Amino acid sequence: MSISQLARCICESPTLKLNETAALLREKGEPVIHLGGGEPKSKAPLDAIVNCSSMLSSGEVRYAPPDGIPALKKAIIRYTEEHYNRLVTPENVIVSNGAKQAIMVLLYAILDPHEEVIFPAPYWVSYPEMVKLAGGAPVVVTPKDGSFHPTVEEVADAVGPYTKAILINSPNNPSGVVYSAAFIAEIVQFCEKKGLYLIMDDTYNRLVFDGQAPINCYDFANDHTETSNLVVVNCVSKMYAMTGFRIGWAVGSRDVIKAMTNIQSQPTSGPSVPAQWAAVGALNGVQSSIESLRVTLENNRNVMVARFKAFNGVSVTKPGGTFYCFPDFSAYMRDSQKLARLLLDKVRVVTVPGREFGMEGHLRISFCGSTKEIVEGVERIKWALDPNAPNELYLGNRKLVRDWL
Ligand SMILES: Cc1ncc(COP(=O)(O)O)c(C=O)c1O
Missing domain, CATH: 3.40.640.10 (Type I PLP-dependent aspartate aminotransferase-like (Major domain))
Incomplete structure (x- = not known):
């Protein structure tokens, strides 16, 4: 049995796929930081x-x-x-x-x-x-x-x-x-x-x-x-x-x-x-949850943008809304799929390749999680890419040695 031409030309949703991958890794006890997500962490009103x-x-x-x-x-x-x-x-x-x-x-x-x-x-x-x-x-x-x-x-x-x-x-x-x-x-x-x-x-x-x-x-x-x-x-x-x-x-x-x-x-x-x-x-109903979400996101945005601004070689445009940031990593690696894969494999940070959004060299990085996740996630990315970073990093009690640069 063959599938239709239409079905064959439709790609899998990359963001949903990433959610699955992150969930599987987490189930195995991996210290995954999910900066690829597209949903706020707060509860429904x-x-x-x-x-x-x-x-x-x-x-x-x-x-x-x-x-x-x-x-x-x-x-x-x-x-x-x-x-x-x-x-x-x-x-x-x-x-x-x-x-x-x-x-x-x-x-x-x-x-x-x-x-x-x-x-x-x-x-x-x-x-x-x-x-x-x-x-x-x-x-x-x-x-x-x-x-x-x-x-x-x-x-x-x-x-x-x-x-x-x-x-x-x-x-x-x-x-x-x-x-x-x-x-x-x-x-x-x-x-x-x-x-x-x-x-x-x-x-x-x-x-x-x-x-x-x-x-x-x-x-x-x-x-x-x-x-x-x-x-x-x-x-x-x-x-x-x-x-x-x-x-x-x-x-x-x-x-x-x-x-x-x-x-x-x-x-x-x-x-x-x-x-x-x-x-x-x-x-x-009561509408206050939107404003508190908005304020939280604005704070998270500030935390993330400040960290990327201090990241040599990465250029970042300050988001005026949403919960996504789309920094340019092409000075490190232009192939965004390879880069996202490297970050997931080596430092367990989930990001979404810019290619999926029609722009190579970028990664979509969400700031809808906690500030702790944002800070640690960006730190791990920096460690993975910055040639001047120390050679070792501990994820919990697991020691990582940089062998991919
Ligand atoms: C720009 C944009 N439009 C539409 C949607 C879909 O929203 P919903 O989850 O309500 O289908 C999303 C979800 O990520 C989105 O980012």
């Missing part, structure tokens, strides 16, 4: 747990509308009004299994075969595979100035007769860079003028630092009607530390949301109902 548990204890967990339970749609409408100053109706909202499925279903709904979706590098690992799964072609725009911030001209230059959508993720995974309000404003207006879909992946919208306010793309839109091609994707995964609940959503025009609903209803019948009730609890 109490209101989410209470809502979910009381729903479960009713014992009546049934099929629900494929685009989400009314109570969650209501909470999302309120969230959209509060944080985006935008009034939408239930027909403008679909709830999915995480932001991931919202984006996937959206791509199925808008792409005809071979139509192109443009996104800047570095990009979130799943975008190219998702576009391919939906039958489209990914088009990557790499900033020419070596930064992580594209210009509107660079994006516009990539537009051709097959372009269907532009996909923007800011704050950005993996660089942590927050695209400027001027850039977002121009992209919104460019897409309106050209009749292109603009997908705003706002997964990290609220996790911004240095006193910045989250950027609201609707502020720059001229079209606030049902002809708008702007679709905004969000989720409870990161801001409420609820990755495992798998709840995300999209807000867009009725036609697009209807098409997405039809598609979603066939393979899944919509997201799990107890998880949706948990999201209702998170969105309607």
Whole structure:
């Protein structure tokens, strides 16, 4: 039996694979430091747990509308009004299994075969595979100035007769860079003028630092009607530390949301109902956990960036949001997969190769763990790479001798 051509051209999710590898090593008692992860360590908000548990204890967990339970749609409408100053109706909202499925279903709904979706590098690992799964072609725009911030001209230059959508993720995974309000404003207006879909992946919208306010793309839109091609994707995964609940959503025009609903209803019948009730609890409950997570992450960011700035040969761009940093290690090793492997094999630090995000020479390093892990993780990386470091290192009672430089 052979597998399909489509399946053969889709890569395994490298971040999920790394989680598996780290878990296996930990099970064997290895002193692994996981700086590759994409989830906060804090607990889900109490209101989410209470809502979910009381729903479960009713014992009546049934099929629900494929685009989400009314109570969650209501909470999302309120969230959209509060944080985006935008009034939408239930027909403008679909709830999915995480932001991931919202984006996937959206791509199925808008792409005809071979139509192109443009996104800047570095990009979130799943975008190219998702576009391919939906039958489209990914088009990557790499900033020419070596930064992580594209210009509107660079994006516009990539537009051709097959372009269907532009996909923007800011704050950005993996660089942590927050695209400027001027850039977002121009992209919104460019897409309106050209009749292109603009997908705003706002997964990290609220996790911004240095006193910045989250950027609201609707502020720059001229079209606030049902002809708008702007679709905004969000989720409870990161801001409420609820990755495992798998709840995300999209807000867009009725036609697009209807098409997405039809598609979603066939393979899944919509997201799990107890998880949706948990999201209702998170969105309607006490909101302080977001600010405390944000403050913790900002502190962690400072700790990590200070250490990389003191690391000879590594150049680092200070993340303005998210919980990722994307330092350039090419002075030590350009092949990011080899480098990540070396760090895992030799000093048991998990990182994600920049190649997965469309940029060689970099590693994505998360600062969502504890400051202790960050400090020790960066120390181990430094020891592994810096030729001037002492020749021996102790991991617990295990002595390591550097034999790979
Ligand atoms: C940029 C971006 N978009 C979407 C997602 C997916 O979020 P979810 O876990 O809600 O599917 C992630 C998760 O890492 C992400 O980083």
